[in-house]
Amino acid sequence: MSGEGRALTAIAEFDSVGLRYGTGAEVLRDLDFRLSKGAFYFLTGPSGAGKTSLLKLLYVAQRPTRGRIRLFGEELSDAPRDALPHFRRRIGVVFQDFRLIRHLSAFDNVALPLRIGGAREEEVEGPVREMLAWVGLADRASARPPTLSGGEQQRVAIARAVINRPELLVADEPTGNVDSDMAARLLHLFAALNRLGTTVVVATHDVGLIGATPGAQMIRLENGSMVDPTGSLRNPPPPRGAV
Amino acid sequence: MFDWLFVSPPERRLLGGQPLRGPTPWVIAIMSFSMMIVAAAGLALAGTAGLVAKGAESRFSIQVPGGSKSLAPVLAALRASPGVSSADPVPEAEMRKTLERWLGPAGGSADLPVPAIVNFNAAPGTDLASIERRVAAAASGSRLIAHRDSLAPLLKSLRLLQWLALALVLLLGGAAAAAVVLAARGALDTHRFTIDVMHGLGATDVQVTHLFQRKIALDALVGSIAGASAAALVLLLLAAGASFLGGLTGGASLGISDYVLLALLPLVLTGLATWVGRAAVLAALREAV
Numbered sequence: 001m002s003g004e005g006r007a008l009t010a011i012a013e014f015d016s017v018g019l020r021y022g023t024g025a026e027v028l029r030d031l032d033f034r035l036s037k038g039a040f041y042f043l044t045g046p047s048g049a050g051k052t053s054l055l056k057l058l059y060v061a062q063r064p065t066r067g068r069i070r071l072f073g074e075e076l077s078d079a080p081r082d083a084l085p086h087f088r089r090r091i092g093v094v095f096q097d098f099r100l101i102r103h104l105s106a107f108d109n110v111a112l113p114l115r116i117g118g119a120r121e122e123e124v125e126g127p128v129r130e131m132l133a134w135v136g137l138a139d140r141a142s143a144r145p146p147t148l149s150g151g152e153q154q155r156v157a158i159a160r161a162v163i164n165r166p167e168l169l170v171a172d173e174p175t176g177n178v179d180s181d182m183a184a185r186l187l188h189l190f191a192a193l194n195r196l197g198t199t200v201v202v203a204t205h206d207v208g209l210i211g212a213t214p215g216a217q218m219i220r221l222e223n224g225s226m227v228d229p230t231g232s233l234r235n236p237p238p239p240r241g242a243v
Numbered sequence: 244m245f246d247w248l249f250v251s252p253p254e255r256r257l258l259g260g261q262p263l264r265g266p267t268p269w270v271i272a273i274m275s276f277s278m279m280i281v282a283a284a285g286l287a288l289a290g291t292a293g294l295v296a297k298g299a300e301s302r303f304s305i306q307v308p309g310g311s312k313s314l315a316p317v318l319a320a321l322r323a324s325p326g327v328s329s330a331d332p333v334p335e336a337e338m339r340k341t342l343e344r345w346l347g348p349a350g351g352s353a354d355l356p357v358p359a360i361v362n363f364n365a366a367p368g369t370d371l372a373s374i375e376r377r378v379a380a381a382a383s384g385s386r387l388i389a390h391r392d393s394l395a396p397l398l399k400s401l402r403l404l405q406w407l408a409l410a411l412v413l414l415l416g417g418a419a420a421a422a423v424v425l426a427a428r429g430a431l432d433t434h435r436f437t438i439d440v441m442h443g444l445g446a447t448d449v450q451v452t453h454l455f456q457r458k459i460a461l462d463a464l465v466g467s468i469a470g471a472s473a474a475a476l477v478l479l480l481l482a483a484g485a486s487f488l489g490g491l492t493g494g495a496s497l498g499i500s501d502y503v504l505l506a507l508l509p510l511v512l513t514g515l516a517t518w519v520g521r522a523a524v525l526a527a528l529r530e531a532v
Binding site: 059061081082085086087088089093099100101103104108111112113115116117121160 | 251253254256257259436437439440441442443444445446447448450529
C-alpha cells in the first residue's frame, strides 16, 4: 500500500512520539503506529504503562515532547494553539471520572459540544433529547450530576462524547465505575457508534470486555512503549474492500 | 464586536452562581467614587486657575510714591495712553484699612506714609513700556506692577494640583485595573474545571473569555455607576454648600464640558476594566496547553 493510500485510511499517525511531563522521565517512548479509520481498538497494559498519557495525546490534551502526530491527516505536533479546537471538536472523549459539570443539568452537559460548535438553540433540543433517550436517560434530562448514579453519569458522559458524531471516540476505563451489565451496555453503545463509522479507542483492564468485541484490535503498552510484535499497528492491513 | 454581551442563558449557566456577587463591583465602586471626586476637584482647580489667570492677564497696577498728591498727573497719563481702560485709584482709606489688618491701629495713622495705587486694565498687545515711561514722567519713581507676575506662584501651585489630580485619577484607574486582574484570575481558578472541560470539547480561548468578559463588564458597569452616583451626590452637596458659603470657596465651579467629562469617567472605567479583564483571562488561558 502506498504512503498516500495509508494516510487516507489512517485517522491517527504517530511517528517516534515521546512524552515527558516537566523534567521527569519519558512516560511514552518511540511510539510508531497508525489507527485505521472506522476500526475499534482496545488499549491495554498494566497500571502506569502510559495508557492515559497516550489517550491524552489522542484527544489533544497534551502535545508530544518529541516525534510527530498527524490527526485526521493534519499535522498536530506543531499546530498553533488556535488550531487545536478544530481537532478537539472531531474527537469524543469519555473520562473515567466522567468530568461532567456539576452545576449543569444532564441536558446542558450533553448539549455543551453542540453549543461550543456554534449550534443555535433550536438545533440543540432535538439531538440532545434523542441522545439522552439513546443512553436511556430521557427522563433524567434536568437532573444534575450529583443526583445521578455512577452508571447514569457515565451514560451522560458518553452521550456528551458522541453527540457531535465524532470521527474518533476515546474512552479511558469507561467501565471502571459500573457493574458488568452496565459495562456490556456501554460496550454495545460503542460498537453501535463504531458501526456508524467512528473510530473507537477504549483503554481498559477488563479482559472480558475485549473478548466480547469481535473484530476489535488490541494496542498494548508496557513501560511507555508499544508492544507490536507483528508490526500490524505500524503498518495496518488495508480495510476490507480497499484496493 | 459586542456579541459577547449577548450570550444565551445556557452559556450564562456555564459559570453558575449569581451575577454581581463577589468583591469586584464593590472595589470598582470605591475606585469610581474616588476617581470622580478627585477628577471633579482637578477640573474645578483647572477652572479656577483659568479664571484667575484670565483676570490677571490684563490687570495692572501703578504704584505712585508720595501718595495722593501725585495721583492726578498719573491718572491723566494713564487715561491718555492707548489700550488702557478703567484706570481707577484705590482709595487711601481702603489701603489703610488693609494695613490695619496687619499693623493694627498704627496702620491708620497719618504718620504712616502710604503710596497711591491705580489699578487699570490694558488690552492685549498694549505697549506697557510706553505706559511705564508716561507715568514715570508724570510722577517720578512710579512703578508698573503686572498682576500676572504677582499671581504666578499661586497659578503654579494650582497647575501643580491639577496634575496631581490627574495623576491620582490615573493611579486609581491602574489600581482598579489591578483589582480586575486579580478578580479575573480568581474567577479562572474557581472555574478551572469548567474551562478544562470546555477546552476538551473544542471551545476556543475566545469563547471561554467571552463568558468571563461579560461578567467582568457587568460587575464593572454596576460598580462604576454606583460609585459615580455616590460621588455625584457628594459633589451636589458640596456645590450647594459652596453657593451657601459664597465667596469663601473662591467661586470654584464646573462647566458643561467638565460635567460631560465626569459623566464619561464611569464608562471609561468600565471599558478599561473589561479590556484588562479580557486580556488577563486570555493571557492566563494561553498559559495552558
